[in-house]
Amino acid sequence: MNIGEAAKMSGLSPDTIRFYEKRGLILSTKRDEKGHRYYAESDVGWLGLLACLRGTGMPLAETETFTHLVNEGEHTVPDRIDLLENHRERLAEKRAELDAYEKHLDEKIAYYNSVLKSQKHEAAQ
Amino acid sequence: MNIGEAAKMSGLSPDTIRFYEKRGLILSTKRDEKGHRYYAESDVGWLGLLACLRGTGMPLAETETFTHLVNEGEHTVPDRIDLLENHRERLAEKRAELDAYEKHLDEKIAYYNSVLKSQKHEAAQ
DNA sequence: CCTTGACCTAGAGCAGCTCCAACCCCCTAT
DNA sequence: ATAGGGGGTTGGAGCTGCTCTAGGTCAAGG
Numbered sequence: 001m002n003i004g005e006a007a008k009m010s011g012l013s014p015d016t017i018r019f020y021e022k023r024g025l026i027l028s029t030k031r032d033e034k035g036h037r038y039y040a041e042s043d044v045g046w047l048g049l050l051a052c053l054r055g056t057g058m059p060l061a062e063t064e065t066f067t068h069l070v071n072e073g074e075h076t077v078p079d080r081i082d083l084l085e086n087h088r089e090r091l092a093e094k095r096a097e098l099d100a101y102e103k104h105l106d107e108k109i110a111y112y113n114s115v116l117k118s119q120k121h122e123a124a125q
Numbered sequence: 126m127n128i129g130e131a132a133k134m135s136g137l138s139p140d141t142i143r144f145y146e147k148r149g150l151i152l153s154t155k156r157d158e159k160g161h162r163y164y165a166e167s168d169v170g171w172l173g174l175l176a177c178l179r180g181t182g183m184p185l186a187e188t189e190t191f192t193h194l195v196n197e198g199e200h201t202v203p204d205r206i207d208l209l210e211n212h213r214e215r216l217a218e219k220r221a222e223l224d225a226y227e228k229h230l231d232e233k234i235a236y237y238n239s240v241l242k243s244q245k246h247e248a249a250q
Numbered sequence: 251c252c253t254t255g256a257c258c259t260a261g262a263g264c265a266g267c268t269c270c271a272a273c274c275c276c277c278t279a280t
Numbered sequence: 281a282t283a284g285g286g287g288g289t290t291g292g293a294g295c296t297g298c299t300c301t302a303g304g305t306c307a308a309g310g
Contacts, residue, residue: 055226101180
């Protein structure tokens, strides 16, 4: 499939895919006779994983490291697990932070709603 | 209190506070006779809210809009509620996305662990 | 006295996209 | 056959939101 379809399926934009390719994050990019990129199912799986790593906040440099490990072969599986588990741990922290912020936000909204209510009350008097 | 303390308490860095000040996001910044910024408790509350909005992914432009509303006075409370509730809704979407990515990540880790196991198995034979 | 540390400023640098101009190729409709 | 639309290509500029650096002031401590 072409880059547009691969983009839709993976959750990355075509621009991002090209950008990642420059950074060496794409395992395989073949071109047709017109010079257009095309991708197989398995390539899209990889793009989806990149989208996942990006979406969970992994820095590009680390995603690069991960890509290198994948390129080096099966003996790097323990290292890949380490990297992903570290990432998952940091993610858990970020999620806790996000939970706290979300609570803060909800409290603020609730507070403003109470202000609004008392404003209406005043206006009615 | 000074900027360093305010930073620690609010969750923003001193650099970020100064940057936000330039962008007009700080309600009040007073200076002492040396030209150093100092903040009251209530200022730190505002900084904490900015940290919350940032942490939940609100774009600066929107945070700017929000700040303007706050500066305009109590009659903007309904608009503030609108803005924050829209933000909360988008946040819910982002959270759903994050959940999906986290699941993807966990599956990948589980997959690699199964690969690792079968590698050991092979080695033992 | 001099080092340390916290503050100040303006401005450069960075991450990670995102958009733009200028071009190619193919298809369809007039 | 040509005009327009929709896809692709490139290099590079622009954007967001910090983050860091250089070069400076001041106050306290060894």
